[in-house]
Amino acid sequence: MTSKALSIVIPCYNEEECVDELHRRVSAVAKAAVGEDHEIILINDGSRDSTWMKMQALAARDPRLVIINLSRNHGHQLALTAGLDLSCGREILILDADLQDPPELLPQMREAMRNLGADVVYAVRGKRVGESFAKRATASLFYRLLAKLTDTDIPLDTGDFRLMSRRALDALMAMPEQARFVRGMVAWIGFKQVPITYDRAERLAGETKYPFAKMFGLAFDAITGFSTAPLRFASHAGLALVGLSVLILAYILIGWLRGTTVEGWTSLMLVVVLLGAAQMFVLGMIGEYLGRLYLEAKKRPTYIVADVIGPVAGSPKLGHHASTTTTSDTPIGSDIRPTK
Ligand code: UDP
Numbered sequence: 001m002t003s004k005a006l007s008i009v010i011p012c013y014n015e016e017e018c019v020d021e022l023h024r025r026v027s028a029v030a031k032a033a034v035g036e037d038h039e040i041i042l043i044n045d046g047s048r049d050s051t052w053m054k055m056q057a058l059a060a061r062d063p064r065l066v067i068i069n070l071s072r073n074h075g076h077q078l079a080l081t082a083g084l085d086l087s088c089g090r091e092i093l094i095l096d097a098d099l100q101d102p103p104e105l106l107p108q109m110r111e112a113m114r115n116l117g118a119d120v121v122y123a124v125r126g127k128r129v130g131e132s133f134a135k136r137a138t139a140s141l142f143y144r145l146l147a148k149l150t151d152t153d154i155p156l157d158t159g160d161f162r163l164m165s166r167r168a169l170d171a172l173m174a175m176p177e178q179a180r181f182v183r184g185m186v187a188w189i190g191f192k193q194v195p196i197t198y199d200r201a202e203r204l205a206g207e208t209k210y211p212f213a214k215m216f217g218l219a220f221d222a223i224t225g226f227s228t229a230p231l232r233f234a235s236h237a238g239l240a241l242v243g244l245s246v247l248i249l250a251y252i253l254i255g256w257l258r259g260t261t262v263e264g265w266t267s268l269m270l271v272v273v274l275l276g277a278a279q280m281f282v283l284g285m286i287g288e289y290l291g292r293l294y295l296e297a298k299k300r301p302t303y304i305v306a307d308v309i310g311p312v313a314g315s316p317k318l319g320h321h322a323s324t325t326t327t328s329d330t331p332i333g334s335d336i337r338p339t340k
């Protein structure tokens with residue numbers, strides 16, 4: 001596959017008011033950074049307005065524009081995945097269509113990638129202009145809850161706006177799961193990932209394409225995709241109930257010894273408490289196995305290799321989808337030789 005220096009990937013859903021300005025600004029930024037050696041990939045995620053028509057008109061004028069029309073609305077994360085799949089850039093910039101994430105940050109991101117030897121430069125939202133208090137509050141709460149529940153360090157207050165190296169993207173695309181929470185998956189792959197902070201602009205035009213229901217769906221994908229904590233809840237409840245039942249058993253026993261209880265109460269209580277604890281415990285065990293089964297079913301690569309230095313005897317086992325640099329002084333993310 002011939003490659004380009006830079007791919008810019010942008011999912012669009014009902015963005016007819018944004019695409020022209022988006023294309024103008026993104027094109028200018030890309031040309032200033034790498035000249036003609038770039039591609040802009042716009043994905044039409046089943047828009048109901050004239051987004052696709054506008055894209056076609058733009059593509060007729062700009063040979064560097066690749067446009068993809070999805071069969072229906074698949075949602076932001078899958079539209080993004082479709083674009084990433086078709087990209088051929090050695091560096092990949094992910095952007096929103098509404099210009100809330102200024103493409104003009106690209107030079108700064110490339111510089112951070114070079115100077116710090118990073119594979120991913122992600123943009124952390126500082127100030128947020130023109131977004132409702134409810135949106136900011138729920139987003140903030142969500143990122144903090146997610147951090148508590150998961151083992152993967154998913155950066156706080158970070159959307160999908162980021163620059164990635166080719167090998168980082170290859171690692172991302174080696175994760176075959178259906179429910180895709182891209183920003184979490186990128187965090188999962190590892191490599192050196194560095195933040196830059198920016199102030200989030202207002203949407204250029206139109207309404208948010210993330211109403212509450214879609215945000216909830218995304219949050220649910222994130223939590224279930226990166227944590228089995230909800231499944232483990234039964235285990236913990238079972239344990240707590242076992243502890244509690246010891247106290248209750250003592251109470252029942254004292255009542256029985258004193259002969260102060262109604263006939264039959266003791267045996268009834270014993271059955272209720274013990275069975276309750278046993279059921280919770282067994283449910284918890286099932287939850288634990290189900291959690292593991294779920295993780296296995298995702299078939300993620302078991303590990304991702306960053307570098308191999310020195311002679312390797314035979315064919316090195318590099319994980320499902322790794323790339324390798326062979327010398328230590330090659331800056332990470334610039335000279336990449338895929339193993340396949
Ligand atoms: N988007 C999409 N499919 C959807 C919803 C959103 O491709 O079903 C795109 C949308 O066009 C935009 C990006 O995802 O480029 C982020 O959406 P939006 O800006 O509305 O979200 P917000 O910034 O309000 O969270």
Ligand code: MG
Nearest residue numbers: 096098100203
């Ligand atoms: Mg937006």
